Amino acid sequence: MESRDMFGNVGSMVGSAMFMWAMFQNHFPQRLGDFIGRYYQKLVNFFYPYIEITFDEFTGKWGVRSEAYKDIQTYLGYKSTRQASKLKGGLVKNSRSLVLGIDDHEEVVDVFQGVQVWWISGKQNLNRKSISIYPVRGQSNDRRYYTLTFHKRHWDLISGPYLNYVLREGKALKGRNRQKKLYTNKEGEWNWVAFEHPATFETLALEPEKKEEIMEDLIAFSKNEEYYRRIGRAWKRGYLLYGPPGTGKSTLIAAMANLLNYDVYDLELTGVENNTELKMLLMEISSKSIIVIEDIDCSLDLTGQRKKAATYEDSEEEEDEKEKKGGKEKGTKTSKVTLSGLLNFIDGLWSACGGERVVVFTTNHVEKLDQALIRKGRMDKHIELSYCSFEAFKVLARNYLNVESHHLFPKISELLREVDMTPADVAEHLTTKTLMKDAGICLEGLISAIQRKTEARLKKKLSAKGAKSSRKNDRPRKGLSH
Numbered sequence: 001m002e003s004r005d006m007f008g009n010v011g012s013m014v015g016s017a018m019f020m021w022a023m024f025q026n027h028f029p030q031r032l033g034d035f036i037g038r039y040y041q042k043l044v045n046f047f048y049p050y051i052e053i054t055f056d057e058f059t060g061k062w063g064v065r066s067e068a069y070k071d072i073q074t075y076l077g078y079k080s081t082r083q084a085s086k087l088k089g090g091l092v093k094n095s096r097s098l099v100l101g102i103d104d105h106e107e108v109v110d111v112f113q114g115v116q117v118w119w120i121s122g123k124q125n126l127n128r129k130s131i132s133i134y135p136v137r138g139q140s141n142d143r144r145y146y147t148l149t150f151h152k153r154h155w156d157l158i159s160g161p162y163l164n165y166v167l168r169e170g171k172a173l174k175g176r177n178r179q180k181k182l183y184t185n186k187e188g189e190w191n192w193v194a195f196e197h198p199a200t201f202e203t204l205a206l207e208p209e210k211k212e213e214i215m216e217d218l219i220a221f222s223k224n225e226e227y228y229r230r231i232g233r234a235w236k237r238g239y240l241l242y243g244p245p246g247t248g249k250s251t252l253i254a255a256m257a258n259l260l261n262y263d264v265y266d267l268e269l270t271g272v273e274n275n276t277e278l279k280m281l282l283m284e285i286s287s288k289s290i291i292v293i294e295d296i297d298c299s300l301d302l303t304g305q306r307k308k309a310a311t312y313e314d315s316e317e318e319e320d321e322k323e324k325k326g327g328k329e330k331g332t333k334t335s336k337v338t339l340s341g342l343l344n345f346i347d348g349l350w351s352a353c354g355g356e357r358v359v360v361f362t363t364n365h366v367e368k369l370d371q372a373l374i375r376k377g378r379m380d381k382h383i384e385l386s387y388c389s390f391e392a393f394k395v396l397a398r399n400y401l402n403v404e405s406h407h408l409f410p411k412i413s414e415l416l417r418e419v420d421m422t423p424a425d426v427a428e429h430l431t432t433k434t435l436m437k438d439a440g441i442c443l444e445g446l447i448s449a450i451q452r453k454t455e456a457r458l459k460k461k462l463s464a465k466g467a468k469s470s471r472k473n474d475r476p477r478k479g480l481s482h
């Protein structure tokens with residue numbers, strides 16, 4: 001093994017000598033100072049033939065947490081288990097492994113293709129007293145960094161293949177160990193909780209072909225970094241999920257996150273002050289994530305005049321939905337985020353930082369959305385989630401009642417064709433009755449619920465028709481009013 005100590009001592013002697021030179025430098029003519037400076041560097045390079053690369057935790061003047069730093073941290077945490085004397089531990093939930101990181105000023109030695117390198121975790125107190133005009137978020141007064149040291153003759157190997165290997169391994173380890181997180185934005189920052197939604201594609205009530213198609217699309221996306229690079233597109237994919245309330249849009253997002261093992265960033269647009277804040281939030285989103293904007297039609301006044309026009313023509317169903325949602329559409333529009341800001345967020349230049357991201361919009365009213373927002377290429381896949389089909393019902397029956405077939409199934413199949421019942425409604429009936437433990441009673445309960453719904457609907461239609469015709473009769477006829 002190589003040792004850097006000898007070089008370190010010689011280096012520091014040379015350093016002290018040159019410090020003296022530096023002290024006197026001001027008293028020498030400029031050209032002599034330059035001359036000495038050049039030879040000083042040569043002397044240091046001769047006695048200290050090592051290169052040091054520093055990776056800071058935060059980068060840029062806005063202090064965005066560096067992806068590279070995070071990957072190195074994970075990699076070193078794994079490597080250091082047997083080396084560093086002080087380790088920082090943290091237990092990842094639902095994972096059997098303890099995740100370790102090296103403590104400040106600890107050194108880890110790594111060997112790559114027979115070449116030795118040294119990593120040191122550093123911390124420097126910045127003693128920041130001044131107030132910055134740029135918001136430095138999530139940072140303490142300490143500057144944390146990792147320094148990689150290696151012999152300069154290995155520059156090509158270490159700066160290329162080795163560093164790529166470290167970042168790749170760090171990412172992979174993170175994927176294996178990590179607990180998925182559910183982020184939400186508040187006052188310009190992301191806060192998170194552990195993501196524990198149990199929905200999977202198996203439990204999702206959806207036609208099997210549709211399910212298959214979505215899963216294939218997601219898996220192809222997650223495995224095709226190279227393809228995206230080749231065609232010159234940012235590695236991201238947009239999904240628009242639309243359909244009535246209770247048809248499984250949010251559930252599908254949870255199933256997507258569980259399938260891909262991605263974090264979920266639930267972006268509340270109304271809580272974002274302006275386009276700049278939106279950009280800042282975007283910059284902090286890590287790769288392997290699903291960015292979700294729920295109810296995009298209600299989030300902001302992104303739909304302009306079209307939205308206002310639509311409110312006069314709300315159908316009977318839409319009125320019902322609004323009631324059900326309990327005023328989901330109220331209390332919005334305090335944000336100054338614009339449509340162009342949002343489009344930039346989805347596929348502007350900034351959106352390419354990080355990569356491996358899925359953007360999902362959900363809406364109950366796809367027809368109200370601005371076409372620019374959902375055009376193909378921006379939202380690559382438009383998926384309709386609709387009322388419960390018989391195929392979807394069978395998944396729910398299996399989930400909730402553990403039955404694959406039943407003599408009441410044909411009856412339910414027939415009824416579901418006649419009435420619009422959301423999977424949420426169906427699930428509700430199966431849930432409450434499950435306590436009785438008898439599938440037959442549950443299914444009969446569901447049948448009578450569907451029948452009640454059909455009758456209520458019929459009654460409502462009839463009374464609406466009656467009211468309309470009586471209004472017509474009451475209205476004074478043209479030409480007969482005098």
Ligand SMILES: Nc1ncnc2c1ncn2[C@@H]1O[C@H](COP(=O)(O)OP(=O)(O)OP(=O)(O)O)[C@@H](O)[C@H]1O
Nearest residue numbers: 203204205244245246247248249250251423424427
């Ligand atoms: N397709 C489905 N598969 C399985 N469960 C479903 C499905 N649709 C709805 N559910 C059940 O109904 C509940 C509500 O569904 P979910 O929140 O996903 O609907 P949504 O389409 O997002 O509704 P909204 O438009 O109101 O946000 C879920 O908790 C889930 O139990």
Ligand SMILES: [Mg+2]
Nearest residue numbers: 249250294362
């Ligand atoms: Mg939802």
